[in-house]
Amino acid sequence: MAKKRLGNQTIQLQNNPVIISTGSIVGPKEGEGPLKDYFDMILKDDLFGEESWEFGESKMVREVIKMAVGKSDYVLNQVDYIVAGDLLNQLMSTSFAARDLKRPFFGVYGACSTMSESMSLASMIVDGGFSDLVVAATSSHFCTAERQFRYPLELGNQRPMTAQWTVTGTGASVISSKGEGPKIKRITTGKVIDKGITDVNNMGPAMAPAAVDTIKAYFDDTKDDIDSFDIIATGDLGIIGGEILLDFINKEGYDLSSVYMDCGIEIFDHKKQDTHSGGSGCGCSASVFNGYIYKKLKKKEINKVMLVSTGALMSPTSTLQKQSIPSIAHAVIIEN
């Protein structure tokens, strides 16, 4: 077994990659939610001064990466790799942001699991001795995602109560081989899990089994203590998916109820903000981790976190072809 492996799906980083700084930008609606004081920038309008929502989202990615690097002691030209992606076809917002940032770029796609996927790869690049400075970032945007995955916004389509609200948000983590800050300690990489759910307006139940599989793999591989965590945060299972997760993983012998949160549940006040089952999108766990969770880690209000971003990998084409929703979840364990 390779020297850094702890088991079937988990690795132990040995050189302590540090998250030296982060950035977060969210849209106006997210800026009215319960976590509003934790985000670095709240947009006044969804277009961010651009001519299309897609380019508004792309500008968010570009600016959040500049912001995160700007908070460190480094400059953009010292970043060896950007590992990033988004929900749009051909990673449109990230690809165009990477063009403007002019740094070596690995595009990744894991639907809403992309934040922990990009953090996993970025910290492996640093831990493996390939770089001293890598940025991991992802984004999503309500207007670009809704019209790509569901219906034109102008249609004003009614949303079932199981639906989630795609977060307009982005987050970036600057990961370094040295410096001060919370450290990425372990990574558990998910498999694609598909329990046959076909309703794209009810993605929590599709993704929850993937989160169960990955979290169970972590504890099986490491025999770590649930109570040593301050937070185990899934990406965007929402209210329905979050309940399923707690129930299913309890049946596997792991009771997470005392440390569990879901970024999609926390980001909105669902009754007041009419967001039904919760927030979703890559930008959900990206903004909540890089805003809320990271800042609490930095202040040592919490000291050990598992971030489990959760992605539904269906495509509009696969949905038209009557396929179910394959899902994936990646876990990153971060400690002070």
Add this chain to the structure above:
Amino acid sequence: MAKKRLGNQTIQLQNNPVIISTGSIVGPKEGEGPLKDYFDMILKDDLFGEESWEFGESKMVREVIKMAVGKSDYVLNQVDYIVAGDLLNQLMSTSFAARDLKRPFFGVYGACSTMSESMSLASMIVDGGFSDLVVAATSSHFCTAERQFRYPLELGNQRPMTAQWTVTGTGASVISSKGEGPKIKRITTGKVIDKGITDVNNMGPAMAPAAVDTIKAYFDDTKDDIDSFDIIATGDLGIIGGEILLDFINKEGYDLSSVYMDCGIEIFDHKKQDTHSGGSGCGCSASVFNGYIYKKLKKKEINKVMLVSTGALMSPTSTLQKQSIPSIAHAVIIEN
């Protein structure tokens, strides 16, 4: 500078990740081309027995990964990570293949640069001590790509002579920390380059500057000798892009003419097969590398290769929004 870095964009792997086996599958048209004897499997029909082209492509990915692992001394359950992607929205063919393969999965998107992107990340994972066995794979399919990026096939749209023909093909490399075979020695990761080309029926000229940038970065970083290479292979610049590459890089002081090939030029007999400027798609460099080039390396007919898969990162949405084509190229240096 991190210990494995050679310069601004290049790293030197220190633990000799080995490509212990590969697999390649192509469609019927590619199976009539000049490289037909090098592919492991030639499909009799583009659907591969499935009900949609997308699921035909997905089956190709699943089967090529099984085939590549099957040729090694390992079984699928010993693969720690699959790093893979394709051209389809939400990586549809790869996501569904990964579901069936049940191994930890990192989805990547670099358009037609995805083969060298996935090989880069897979070999960093092995070299960094995180795994002894990783699979890198990508695919493309004429019928799925054409209808997603251009027009319905039923339209029978006329193709300009600058257009390239998306290869129906897939390839997988099994990368290990030990064993016999060609070794991945160095990696140069590309930046997104955009020189303002807007014609999606003429992608070679859009991608050629990205290939120039990455190849120049490699030689600037390493001072390596061009003549030490047997082959420097771009992914799919085609006839027009290939000429531009040789011309532009010559102006930078590097004459590649004696060692240069392009996978998109070699895979078809363009006059007989009516493929205009050449082949394209992730599956082009994937099948040509894992079929043709790897087999020549294994037989020691050649000993040192640079694979530079080249990707055009435009999206149909960005094209409708009148944007130019951002492009990227990643280089992987493989030696016996």
